[in-house]
Amino acid sequence: MARIVRFHAKGGPDVLKLEEIEAPPPGAGEVAVALKAIGVNRAESMFRGGPYVEDPVFPARLGYEGAGLVTATGPGVTGFAPGDAVSLIPPLSITRWGSYGDTANFPADFLVKHPKNLSWVEAAAIWMQYVTAYGALVEIAKLAKGEFALITAASSSVGLAAIQVANAIGATPIAVTRTNAKKAALLDAGAAHVIASQEEDLPQRVQAVTAGKGARVAFDPVAGPALEQLAAGMAEGGIIIEYGALSPEPTPLPLFPLLVKNLSIRGYQYKEVVRNAASRERATRFILDGLAAGTLKPIIDRTFPLEQIVEAHRYLESNQQFGKIVVTV
Known part of the structure; x- marks a missing residue:
């Protein structure tokens, strides 16, 4: 039995x-x-x-x-x-x-x-954390060296994996968390910058750390009213990838940032990566290589x-x- x-x-x-x-x-x-x-x-x-x-x-x-x-x-x-x-x-x-x-x-x-x-x-x-982060940042957003990535719920396993994936690519991860309680741990985990969304003005902080450019990629499992703040911190032509619905509140469409910056908001599940044999193999190789090199460590x-x-x-x-x-x- x-x-x-x-x-x-x-x-x-x-x-x-x-x-x-x-x-x-x-x-x-x-x-x-x-x-x-x-x-x-x-x-x-x-x-x-x-x-x-x-x-x-x-x-x-x-x-x-x-x-x-x-x-x-x-x-x-x-x-x-x-x-x-x-x-x-x-x-x-x-x-x-x-x-x-x-x-x-x-x-x-x-x-x-x-x-x-x-x-x-x-x-x-x-596998769940790294496949999810890899699929969003690499397969969909095509995050590149030197770019900024906003990562919300950054202390979650997927958020921490996204920080590591961004660093492995040579991008700059900006961790977003609710308070400063986990700031030191997030910096130790590889975040280049940490923003406490309940204690700081998120769009202003993003503009400050990106020298006014904004982030081209945002990776978010929360949604809800905070989506408007994310949109305000994005760069021209940026993409917001929504992979969850942790907020219990409705998610209003940030229409004006969307129009002014030509933003994309993209729904995403890990299944997009694993249901396709070729993308699943690419994800597996990226993760195994990262584990071997030490750039990825759960x-x-x-x-x-x-x-x-x-x-x-x-x-x-x-x-x-x-x-x-x-x-x-």
Whole structure:
């Protein structure tokens, strides 16, 4: 029997239940993995509580990331064998291939033999954050050396990954956070500048640090009324990439900055990168190269055992973390 985290109705962290169920064998194109660690993501709490871009099918599994050992392979799978250490690039369905548990089946195309120098905790913490940041900044925005990138929710795992990706390219990351409480940590993590959006005038600060040019790229999971402030800090012809909806408030269109600066506002999901084999391969190579070179290194905030999955989600939603939350199995 496998220990699997499931939920039977939408709600807060308490709806998550660790249940014993019979684990099915891997299907065609799938690999069975005995999990050692699981990355925890904000998207999973939104899927659990709603609204989210995918609806759960009850009883629902959840979880986008994991790392562990291959135990079996399904029909048609080549390149993997029992005993291989692998980690999971987030697949296209959170409920179809949920990773919360001690074992799971995953599509072979989304598994990677990660670098041997990574711990299980680190291996479970790399793919969602770096694929998301890479896809937005490199594949879509074409961020280049010498350009400025505004990165909001900068202390999240994806925000910190975006800082590292921008630095790896030679761009200048400007971290945006609500208060100055995490300023020193963000500077230590590679941010060139930090703006506390609740304590400073964001557009004025952006203009100051960019010598009046503004930022060509903004990477934002918050939206809401703050979108107008982001737009005011953008450069002519800039692009704002929205990859989340953390703000509970409506998101008004910043029409005049949009018109005056010829801005683009672009919705984005990591799935744009991983559903296409060529872009998924480019992302994988960029990330593996960055991990090997040391330009990319996951920042782990805290770990929880699988038995404390409810507490892990409560901590996630407290917004206290700086970096990645990982569950160990």
